[in-house]
Amino acid sequence: MALNLHLLRIFYTVVETQSFSKAAEMLFISQPAVSKAVRELERQLDLALIERGARPVRGVHLTEAGRALHEHARSIFALERVALEDVRARVGLQRGSLTIGASTTVGGFWLPRYLSAFMRRFPEVPPDLRIGNTHTISQALLDCHLDLAVVEGSVEDPRIASTHWHDDALLLVAAAGSELVARRRVAPADLSANVWLLREPGSGTREVADRFLREHGVTPRHTVEIGSNAAIARVVAEGAGIALLPAMMVADLIALKRIMRVPYRKDESVSRPLFVLQLKDRPLSPAATAFRALLDQSPSARL
Incomplete structure (x- = not known):
């Protein structure tokens, strides 16, 4: 059996206001509808919730079952208020993740x-x-x-x-003191003769590098996979190979003259x-x- 939260809210409001008529005003329904809802909740639960004596009694008097249900209702609707406040705070970006x-x-x-x-x-x-x-x-x-x-x-x-979103420029780089960057012009065969430092498969940088090698007919004599562009740049600076790396990432190393751009088709830009x-x-x-x-x-x- 599921607890009817609509009927429970009406019962809770009656108890909180200690009046069927005030509950009706607060909920914008008629007083007979309030009385009917409470009786229907009692019928569904098969429990008497409110004591109804022969003499008129001021306020609403609950049975033991009614008092227990009222406490549960208080907790339920308190959680409801907390949930609404939390959602409103998140919408207003006062909290959230x-x-x-x-x-x-x-x-x-x-x-x-x-x-x-x-x-x-x-x-x-x-x-x-x-x-x-x-x-x-x-x-x-x-x-x-x-x-x-x-x-x-x-x-x-x-x-x-x-x-x-945007396009990210990439540069073909080698160590500043390498023989490759000292040349005026570099051919695909020169690139093939070098060790290429590559990211792992699944990386966007690796995807661009593979396409570059394929389109320019470059077949590296040896490749080394490294899982970080920053690490690749440092290895390049040590003279262990060449790489195609994001220009934004290698700008500092170029400024420090640790690495340099390889003079290969400078008029052709590479981006991803x-x-x-x-x-x-x-x-x-x-x-x-x-x-x-x-x-x-x-x-x-x-x-």
Whole structure:
């Protein structure tokens, strides 16, 4: 047997106001409807809830079962108020949660200013940033562990809405003292003769590098997989190989003259698209909606 919450609310209001007529006014129904509802609740429970004597008695007097039910009703409707207050606070971004997924470069170099702006505007909703390669992040989104995500590389899944965000430039780099960067011009055969440092399969950077090698007819004599662009850049700086890396990420090492751009077709730029991902059938929370609005602003905008 299920407890009828509508009837319970009427009974609870009668007890709280100690009057059938006041309960009717508060609930915007007629007094006969209030009396009928209480009798129907008693019928459904097969219990007498209110003592009805022959002499008129001021107020409402409960049976033992009525007193017990009233206490339970008090707890139920208190939880209801707490739930409503919590939802309203989350809508108003006075509390809540926000979990963002990002591929490595996006999380380390593109998102910090957006996260900082969000934290300034909504200090009661601290964001949680999860970093991984594109495949890992898209799977976490599908598993509903993330509110939304920003990744490099394409995600082909009909359950995910993928929106182009920005384009991320990549540079072919080698150690500053290497023989390769000293040349005026580098041919595909020169690139093939070098060790290539690559991200793991599933990474957006790896996807672009594989396409570059394929389109330019480069067949590396040896490849090494490393699971971090930052680590690859440091290994490149030590002269252990060459790599295609995000320009934003290697800017500091280039400025320090630890690595340099390889002079290979400088007129040809290499870039990869960055995408905002969200589940098609899952509405964004208020916090995620606010963060999505920040992402829609230009990278050069003052957040």
